[in-house]
Amino acid sequence: MYRLGCNKLAPVARRQAGLFSRMGHTTATTKLFIDGQFVESQATEWIDVHNPATQEVVTRVPKTTAGELEEAAKSAQSAFGEWSRTSIMRRQKLMLDLQHAIRANTDALAESIVREQGKVLSDAHGDIMRGLQVVDSMAGIPEYMLGTRLEVAADMDTYTVREPLGVVAGICPFNFPAMMPLWMLPVALVTGNTLLLKPSERDPGAAMILAQLCADVGVPRGVVNVVHGVHETVDFLTSDARIKAVSFVGGNAAGKHVYERATQHGKRCQANLGAKNHAVVLPDANREFTLNSISGAAFGAAGQRCMALSVAVFVGSAGEWIPDLVERARGLRVDGGMEKGADLGPMISPGALHRASELVQSAVDAGASLLLDGRGVRVEKYPRGNFLGPTVLDHVTADMKCYQEEVFGPVLSCVHVGTLEEALALVNANPYGNGASVFTQSGACARRFQTEVNAGQVGVNVPIPVPLPMFSFTGNKGSFLGDTNFYGRSGVNFYTQLKTITSLWRKEDAKVDGQSAVHMPTLH
Known part of the structure; x- marks a missing residue:
């Protein structure tokens, strides 16, 4: 495993992220990221990604096949059990490592955004930084996951714990190629879920680099999977029974379709739509x-x-x-x-x-x-x-x-x-x-x-009042469908479910036996 770095390693980062593979074409093809590996798609249909300033074809994005979507969902489902049982401290440590990796690779990410989306370089860096703030905030996940406890009767306690949902999906728009995946990925992962991420087919490069960074910092195989495509991929993500929740940001027509289809299939859904x-x-x-x-x-x-x-x-x-x-x-x-x-x-x-x-x-x-x-x-x-x-x-x-x-x-x-x-x-x-x-x-x-x-x-006296991630993005009226907003405490609530436990441990059953341990306990 290599270590990504700053400017001089940026091309390596992009190549390893699948943006520069070849399949007998003169144009690069974007890979899938399934079960911790970059995979060349067997798709028969491809989408050209154009540099908005030049119309040069930067890469070709596959319309992920039904079999490949199945493999991605299977990988995420298989990984969920062990990942959900991973300690909160271990998941927090991975967020801290991911935070460092993103900071070390902002140049590679920004260059990808400029080339595929058309933002000016300073705005591309802003895109990354606003997403990185969500990673920063999720490094404080123990506070977000605290439950409540009350002794409700003699020797009887009732308490709550937050548990992950399972496999979740994220569907991203073109306008924030780094920030939108980072609205979803860190919150979903740190709460113990596994993720199927679909970046925009217009500019997938930043999401692929983020997938590589997740692998590099030790996120286990199958916890993050990246698939591509348009209608068929979206319909799979909003209907497959293994997927428990869907996050979407994008336009009105697509957002309404995603929300209606996901909720009809019994999934949670949060969808940010249009604005004025x-x-x-x-x-x-x-x-x-x-x-x-x-x-x-x-x-x-x-x-x-x-x-x-x-x-x-x-x-x-x-x-x-x-x-x-x-x-x-x-x-x-x-x-x-x-x-x-x-x-x-x-x-x-x-x-x-x-x-x-x-x-x-x-x-x-x-x-x-x-x-x-x-x-x-x-x-x-x-x-x-x-x-x-x-x-x-x-x-x-x-x-x-x-x-x-x-x-x-x-x-x-x-x-x-x-x-x-x-x-x-x-x-x-x-x-x-x-x-x-x-x-x-x-x-x-x-x-x-x-x-x-x-x-x-x-x-x-603030023209763009987007809240920082210790709060949540709280659009309303026709700009949002769903009950729970993105990132912050609302985001944690979206990706978790409460379990309430009532236990009885009678005083008369208490016994003391065995030898006391004198060493400092170790967290794993």
Whole structure:
């Protein structure tokens, strides 16, 4: 077993993770990870992964065969018994080791993200760091797993313990190739479950590197398995009887399908879906800070975040700030992900670019003012890239298609209202509920907003209020299906079930026998 490292070993990390195997093709193929080994798929159908900046085919991803899916599930089921009985201290130690391994290999992970997903390098590192924070928090798993105890009668105790569910599945989106697997993998594993992970077929490289790192730090064979594909793979993960729970992050149609199918088959399911996040700007807000915050939150990552700030609601005279916001957006640099100083890179695919461009045009056709049109952006070095520059629409109304649908691109819709009451009504009427923010220097207005707004995550002078993993990701309304949220204590609850035990040990039966042990006990 080799040790992964930083820059000079990054290509080794990717090759060992299966990204550069060949099957008589000139293009690399991505392997499966089954029972602790990278396996060349016997698939007859493959999906090309394109570099969004160049359209170069980076790798080919298999549509995992039925037999391979069966082998992965069988491996996870076989591994569960011993893994679930592994001590909490041993699982905690593996989280600490995984934490170190990820930190040592952030360059390899980030380069994979840039190449396959299109993020700029700094944002790719942010993707990894936010996922790593979940690993960090799960290193504190003993506290999360503590039960309760009460002496309910003489010599009789009732207490609870948390136990793992069994085999669980994770289905990840394209927009966070490292963070989304790390929302699922560490929480599932440290609580004693085994995992079938399906990364996005558009950018699987980061997940494959994470699988290699799990193997390197000593996660037993079968505890983590990685499969690929689209509809058939998803249907297997949501219906196979061995799988007890499914975590999903992605779009509305797929998420509803996953949730309905999983729950119909008796599984737990947590599903994060679409979003339409609002920032309400009051006239008393700090102007420079607010405009900088909105610009970064709206256009960073090319708008391909479920928590991207896609609607700015200007209250009263705050609307006079919009020209300054446009100038900030105009100054952002669109480029390939590896270029120094790039603020945003390409969108994931030509289809995503086309859809976002059409939604911009639909707004113009419906009467919105196009203050900044990013559809014409050109990046000289990457003439074939899926580039959409920062785009600002003004005088958008709630009946426009660009407002009703998630654009998932670097497009900001500006809405004008007269009062905070109107702003709250607008946000609360929207079917999505991931996040909402308010920018103000008034404590009273902030308090009213955070109390009355119907969104799962609220920011006060914070544009993207994603909570750190000691809390949980708490989207609501149409942005979430399920009962228990991702990571933090909610995540631990999702991947475990309570067992309640009542025991009677009578005093009169107590006997003392044998020799006392004087050595320090050892945990295994």
